[in-house]
Amino acid sequence: MKIIHFSDTHIGRDNSPQRLQMLLDDIASLGDPAGHLIIHNGDLNDCGCLDAMQQSRALLDPMADKGWRLMLCPGNHDCGDALHGDPQCAAQFRDHFSSYIFGKQPKQFPVLTLTEDCAPIGLDSNAAEMGFWERWAAEGFLGSNQIAALNTLLDTPAVRQRKVVVYLHHHPFFDAFAVRADVGDGGYFSHLFGWNTRRLRRLKDAYSLMQCLRDRVDILLFGHQHFGLDYSAEGQRYGIPLALDGSSSTATQMDTDRIRYRVVDSVTGKVKTRFVGLPQKRTPSCESVLAESPLIGCFLPVAWFYGFAAFSFFIFSM
Numbered sequence: 001m002k003i004i005h006f007s008d009t010h011i012g013r014d015n016s017p018q019r020l021q022m023l024l025d026d027i028a029s030l031g032d033p034a035g036h037l038i039i040h041n042g043d044l045n046d047c048g049c050l051d052a053m054q055q056s057r058a059l060l061d062p063m064a065d066k067g068w069r070l071m072l073c074p075g076n077h078d079c080g081d082a083l084h085g086d087p088q089c090a091a092q093f094r095d096h097f098s099s100y101i102f103g104k105q106p107k108q109f110p111v112l113t114l115t116e117d118c119a120p121i122g123l124d125s126n127a128a129e130m131g132f133w134e135r136w137a138a139e140g141f142l143g144s145n146q147i148a149a150l151n152t153l154l155d156t157p158a159v160r161q162r163k164v165v166v167y168l169h170h171h172p173f174f175d176a177f178a179v180r181a182d183v184g185d186g187g188y189f190s191h192l193f194g195w196n197t198r199r200l201r202r203l204k205d206a207y208s209l210m211q212c213l214r215d216r217v218d219i220l221l222f223g224h225q226h227f228g229l230d231y232s233a234e235g236q237r238y239g240i241p242l243a244l245d246g247s248s249s250t251a252t253q254m255d256t257d258r259i260r261y262r263v264v265d266s267v268t269g270k271v272k273t274r275f276v277g278l279p280q281k282r283t284p285s286c287e288s289v290l291a292e293s294p295l296i297g298c299f300l301p302v303a304w305f306y307g308f309a310a311f312s313f314f315i316f317s318m
C-alpha cells in the first residue's frame with residue numbers, strides 16, 4: 001500500500017483551489033487508485049465557512065468517483081481560524097465531509113479504517129478545544145476520552161496485525177516547533193520572537209498522546225506547521241519509525257514556487273516527495289516583503305506576540 005500524505009491546502013485563500021487541482025491531477029497520474037490511500041491532515045479549508053467547504057468538496061469528489069480512497073481529519077482552520085475554534089464550524093465540517101472523515105465507520109473519533117495491510121487511525125485534535133477557555137490559540141487538544149479510546153483501539157488484534165498509521169492535524173512533538181522554522185538573520189528581536197514562540201502550535205496533550213502511541217505505531221502523520229519536516233528522529237524517541245509533518249501542500253504562507261505531497265510505502269517505509277511546479281512565481285508575499293525589511297520584519301512579529309500575550313493575560317484574569 002502506498003500512502004499519499006498531503007495537508008494544509010487552505011482552500012479559500014489566494015489561488016489554493018487551482019493548486020489543489022494541480023496536486024490532484026498529479027496524484028491521478030500515478031494510476032492504481034486501489035493501491036493508494038490518500039490521507040489529508042487537515043486545514044483542508046482556510047476557514048470554517050460553507051463556501052470554502054463546497055469549493056474543496058467539488059475538487060475532492062471527482063477523485064473519489066474515480067476510485068481513489070481519500071481520508072481526512074479536521075484542522076483548526078476547518079473548525080474556525082488560526083486563533084480560535086468554533087463548535088458550529090467544527091460540526092458543519094464533520095457533516096459536510098463525513099464520508100471522507102468517517103467513511104462507513106461510526107461518526108466518532110478515533111476513526112479506524114482497515115485496509116488489507118494497514119490500520120489507519122484518524123484523530124480529531126480540535127475535539128477538546130471547543131470550550132470557551134480552551135479554544136484560544138488553536139494549539140490542539142485531543143482530550144483524555146479520545147486518548148483512552150485510542151489506547152483501547154491500539155490493542156485490538158485487527159490493528160496489531162497491520163501497519164498502524166495514526167494521523168491528526170496538530171503537531172505532537174516538544175522540541176521541534178516554533179511559529180517560524182527559521183528566523184533568518186533578523187537579529188536579536190527575531191531570535192527572541194522565535195525563542196518565545198516555541199511553545200505555540202504544539203498539541204496541548206502531546207505528552208499523553210505520545211505515551212499512548214509509544215512502540216505501537218509504525219507511521220505518524222500530522223500537519224499544521226507548514227514546514228514539511230521529517231520528524232522521524234523525534235518519533236524514534238517514542239518507538240515510532242516514521243513521523244512526518246505534511247507541510248502545506250499548496251504552499252500556503254510559504255515562499256516557494258513548488259507545491260508538493262509525499263508518497264509513503266507502508267511496507268518499506270520509504271518516502272518520496274513529489275513536487276509540482278507552479279506555472280509562474282508568485283508575487284512576493286507579505287512575509288517575504290517583511291523578511292526584506294529587517295526593521296519591520298523584527299518589530300511586527302514581536303509586537304504581535306506580546307500583544308497577544310497581553311490579550312491572553314487580560315482574558316484569563318477576568
Ligand SMILES: [Fe+2]
Nearest residue numbers: 008043224225
Ligand atoms: Fe495550516
Ligand SMILES: [Fe+2]
Nearest residue numbers: 043075076224
Ligand atoms: Fe493548522
